[in-house]
Amino acid sequence: MSFQILNRTVASVLAIVLSSTISWAADQEKLDRLYGQLQDADPAGARRVARDIEMEWSKSGSPAMDLLLKRGTDALEAGDMEAAIGHFTALTDHAPDFAEGWHRRAVAYARAEMFGPAVADLERTLTLEPRHFEAIAALGAILGEIDRFDLAVEAFERVLAIHPHHAEVTETLENLGSRAGGADL
Numbered sequence: 001m002s003f004q005i006l007n008r009t010v011a012s013v014l015a016i017v018l019s020s021t022i023s024w025a026a027d028q029e030k031l032d033r034l035y036g037q038l039q040d041a042d043p044a045g046a047r048r049v050a051r052d053i054e055m056e057w058s059k060s061g062s063p064a065m066d067l068l069l070k071r072g073t074d075a076l077e078a079g080d081m082e083a084a085i086g087h088f089t090a091l092t093d094h095a096p097d098f099a100e101g102w103h104r105r106a107v108a109y110a111r112a113e114m115f116g117p118a119v120a121d122l123e124r125t126l127t128l129e130p131r132h133f134e135a136i137a138a139l140g141a142i143l144g145e146i147d148r149f150d151l152a153v154e155a156f157e158r159v160l161a162i163h164p165h166h167a168e169v170t171e172t173l174e175n176l177g178s179r180a181g182g183a184d185l
Contacts, residue, residue, distance in 0.1 A: 031056050035131055038163055046165035050133075057100045057132065065095045069104065076108050084108040092121075099128035103135045115142050133163040140169070149176055 031053065038049045060066050072087030088105030095101055106121035119142060125135040140155030153176060159169045 027056065027059070035162065041165065043165040046163065050163060054134070057129070060095055060098050062095065065091055065098060069101065072104055072108070076104065081108050081112040085112070097128060099125045099132060102128065103132060103138070106135065106138060110138060110142055115146060118142055131162050133159045133166060137166065137169050144176070152176065
């Protein structure tokens, strides 16, 4: 009798693992397709595709983690960095493979001018999702804040290699170029 329970338990766990693996592979295929579309899109189409990519990034696969993401995002938008960091920390503790949790906490850290932890979280984000153009843009912004303009430009150029029509990054690069008087940064 105990072997039957064990067999059913093992079968259930395997079914969960296999279905989540299949779901992850489907999500990756969708992201790959969207990133390809982003490369070929005109500016208006790129905005739509970028929103679709951001929507995919925000899918944790867990209602509880989605709630933490929402609460953290709400706190971030309200300017309550302490609460945002707390919610995002709970999220990263419970879902350490969810790149968007790390990214959002990095944003909260950066807004609190805690650049060291922000950079560490961006590194984790980019380990999990190397094409996360918003995380790379955030890294560029931090590098600009600490007067590492050469590295900021590299980061922003990397964003444009992934998302050629990223308006904020394009504008930031133009501003950095005009600040340097058109000289090479």
